[in-house]
Amino acid sequence: xxxxxxxxxxxxxxxxxxxxxxxxxxxxxxxxxxxxxxxxxxxxxxxxxxxxxxxxxxxxxxxxxxxxxxxxxxxxxxxxxxxxxxxxxxxxxxxxxxxxxxxxxxxxxxxxxxxxxxxxxxxxxxxxxxxxxxxxxxxxxxxxxxxxxxxxxxxxxxxxxxxxxxxxxxxxxxxxxxxxxxxxxxxxxxxxxxxxxxxxxxxxxxxxxxxxxxxxxxxxxxxxxxxxxxxxxxxxxxxxxxxxxxxxxxxxxxxxxxxxxxxxxxxxxxxxxxxxxxxxxxxxxxxxxxxxxxxxxxxxxxxxxxxxxxxxxxxxxxxxxxxxxxxxxxxxxxxxxxxxxxxxxxxxxxxxxxxxxxxxxxxxxxxxxxxxxxxxxxxxxxxxxxxxxxxxxxxxxxxxxxxxxxxxxxxxxxxxxxxxxxxxxxxxxxxxxxxxxxxxxxxxxxxxxxxxxxxxxxxxxxxxxxxxxxxxxxxxxxxxxxx
Numbered sequence: 001x002x003x004x005x006x007x008x009x010x011x012x013x014x015x016x017x018x019x020x021x022x023x024x025x026x027x028x029x030x031x032x033x034x035x036x037x038x039x040x041x042x043x044x045x046x047x048x049x050x051x052x053x054x055x056x057x058x059x060x061x062x063x064x065x066x067x068x069x070x071x072x073x074x075x076x077x078x079x080x081x082x083x084x085x086x087x088x089x090x091x092x093x094x095x096x097x098x099x100x101x102x103x104x105x106x107x108x109x110x111x112x113x114x115x116x117x118x119x120x121x122x123x124x125x126x127x128x129x130x131x132x133x134x135x136x137x138x139x140x141x142x143x144x145x146x147x148x149x150x151x152x153x154x155x156x157x158x159x160x161x162x163x164x165x166x167x168x169x170x171x172x173x174x175x176x177x178x179x180x181x182x183x184x185x186x187x188x189x190x191x192x193x194x195x196x197x198x199x200x201x202x203x204x205x206x207x208x209x210x211x212x213x214x215x216x217x218x219x220x221x222x223x224x225x226x227x228x229x230x231x232x233x234x235x236x237x238x239x240x241x242x243x244x245x246x247x248x249x250x251x252x253x254x255x256x257x258x259x260x261x262x263x264x265x266x267x268x269x270x271x272x273x274x275x276x277x278x279x280x281x282x283x284x285x286x287x288x289x290x291x292x293x294x295x296x297x298x299x300x301x302x303x304x305x306x307x308x309x310x311x312x313x314x315x316x317x318x319x320x321x322x323x324x325x326x327x328x329x330x331x332x333x334x335x336x337x338x339x340x341x342x343x344x345x346x347x348x349x350x351x352x353x354x355x356x357x358x359x360x361x362x363x364x365x366x367x368x369x370x371x372x373x374x375x376x377x378x379x380x381x382x383x384x385x386x387x388x389x390x391x392x393x394x395x396x397x398x399x400x401x402x403x404x405x406x407x408x409x410x411x412x413x414x415x416x417x418x419x420x421x422x423x424x425x426x427x428x429x430x431x432x433x434x435x436x437x438x439x440x441x442x443x444x445x446x447x448x449x450x451x452x453x454x455x456x457x458x459x460x461x462x463x464x465x466x467x468x469x470x471x472x473x474x475x476x477x478x479x480x481x482x483x
Contacts, residue, residue, distance in 0.1 A: 015066050015081065016047045022082045028060045038139045042147055052130070052150030055137075056101060060084045061145075069150060072130065097132075104134040104146035179282035183267075184212060186275055189228050191215055201258075201283055202247060218248045218255070227264060228277055235274045237265040242284070259285045349373070353380045354409065357387040365400060366391075370411035373422075376482040382452035389447050390426050390470060399428035399467045406430055413476060420476040422454075428467030436463045454478045 025031040032040075042055050046066050054065030063085040070077040073089075080088035085101065100110050112132045135147045180198035184191055189212040199207060207215045212225055219225055222245060227238050240262045248255045262281035266274040350373045358366060375383065387409075391400075399405030411424040437444060447470065450457035454474035462469040 013047065013067050014078070015070060018078055018081045019043070019047060019064070024082070027062060027082060028058050029062055036139050036144070038137055038144065042137060042145075046147075054148050055145060056085055056104075056148065057137075057145035061086060061101065063088050072150065100132070100134045101146065104136045105143055107136050107143055109133070109135050179280055182207070182279040184228065184277045184279060187229075187232065188213070189225065189277065192276075198279075198281070201281065216247075218246060222246065231264045231266050231277050232274055235266050235268070237263060239263050257285075258283055350375050350380075350383070350411065353384055354387055357384040358391055365406040367406070367408045368410070370424075371413060373411075373413070373480075375479050376453060378453040378482075379451050379479050382450075386447055386451070386472070389444075390468075393468070394428055394431075397432075397434055399431035402430060402432060404430040405467065415476075418477075421456075422472075422474050422476045422479050424472040426468070426470040428469070431467030433465065434463055434468070450474060451479065453481070 029035065029039075035043075039055070039057055043064055046053050046055055046064060049066055050068055052066070052069040052072055054063060054069050056063055061084055063080055063083060065073070065081065070081075073080055076089055076093070085097075086094055089097070097112070100112050103110050110133070112134070131151050133149050133151070135149075136143045137145045137147055139145075180201045181193075181195045182191055182198045183193040191207045191210055191212060194207045199205075202216060205215060212228065213220055216224075224245070230236075231238055240260070243260055243262060245258050245260055246255045247258055260281045260283055262279070265278040265280075267276040267278055268274050351368065351370065353375065354368060358368075394400040394405075394407055399407055406429055408427045408429075409425070411422065414421050414423055444461070448459045448461060450459045450472060451474050455478040457472070457474040459473075460469075460471040462471075
């Protein structure tokens with residue numbers, strides 16, 4: 001029997017070698033060939049295992065363990081092998097283990113959450129997170145010993161901590177990412193994460209742990225769920241640019257049209273499978289509308305420039321004169337465009353438009369007043385040109401050509417309800433005697449054409465003895481409409 005038992009441990013191993021070289025007949029356990037089957041079986045299991053484990057047997061509690069457990073015994077190994085556990089281990093180790101050993105000999109299984117055998121006496125510097133289980137072994141109807149097994153959770157706990165750090169990093173990264181971010185999992189695309197921007201984009205509806213179809217049903221007929229299916233099936237990302245999407249926050253809400261840039265990116269597991277999708281979307285609705293608005297405004301301005309160029313070149317005295325006048329008029333347009341280009345309604349305040357048109361000629365003799373009022377972009381450009389022409393004429397021929405002359409520029413609103421009109425007066429005083437021009441130049445035609453884009457507009461030019469008086473009237477609603 002001893003030969004058979006020894007042959008079971010022919011494999012390399014320090015503790016197996018110790019077992020073969022131990023004179024068991026000189027111990028309380030006696031010769032190994034006389035051991036009961038329970039002890040032989042447990043010793044064979046222990047010495048062949050890679051996990052820390054051992055057997056404590058008999059009334060003297062003889063300790064047998066394997067190579068994996070030897071590394072936990074530190075300086076006690078190899079002297080502890082085959083010796084009574086109470087004398088084999090240092091006292092502070094044994095004192096911590098003894099209650100669990102005693103309980104096993106009473107038939108009680110237990111687990112020591114953090115074993116003293118794994119570190120220093122007070123465990124203050126132990127890096128191992130080892131737990132030992134103690135299980136009684138019955139032989140001939142009584143408890144003859146115990147089987148102990150160690151589970152080192154260090155690597156597992158370190159991995160869990162690392163995973164938790166990575167999750168926290170990803171959460172922080174996603175929260176600070178540009179645009180709406182979400183994660184979907186599984187073939188039904190269960191939403192497991194969504195940052196604030198994603199929740200905001202979808203109208204603060206319930207999302208987490210809901211399938212995409214449940215949480216955002218309006219996406220189904222628009223083909224977005226099908227795209228998620230394709231990303232999972234192929235493992236290839238999908239990128240969408242300037243994509244129109246209709247979102248409906250609740251069943252009763254009015255559908256909202258959005259323009260988004262988005263990406264569906266597959267996330268792969270260690271085995272190469274793909275069961276999650278990273279979703280990122282950027283709402284560019286306002287930017288898209290602004291681009292369209294700017295393009296529209298640019299076309300309007302180019303049309304105005306084309307008209308000015310044609311009129312100026314046709315009526316100029318010579319090329320140099322035409323270039324000079326044209327340069328001044330385009331400069332006025334540029335200043336007016338600076339006022340309205342931002343798209344901010346406050347930047348289309350009529351007083352600001354007028355003052356920008358007069359800015360090239362700072363003169364304290366021009367008095368400006370009128371109510372706060374915003375006007376359309378096209379109308380602002382047209383009004384700026386009218387004011388520029390009036391100022392140019394006043395400086396050359398009118399009130400501002402003499403030291404005593406002055407100009408009063410004011411506007412008001414007349415009428416009520418749906419029939420309101422905008423009235424602007426340019427009144428010069430202290431001007432030299434002037435005669436009405438023999439023919440209408442480009443400037444006069446620009447002035448008398450009124451504000452472009454308005455309805456029912458009228459203008460009046462009066463050459464009075466004290467100076468020019470110009471009156472402009474237009475429908476208020478059409479003046480403020482931004483085409």
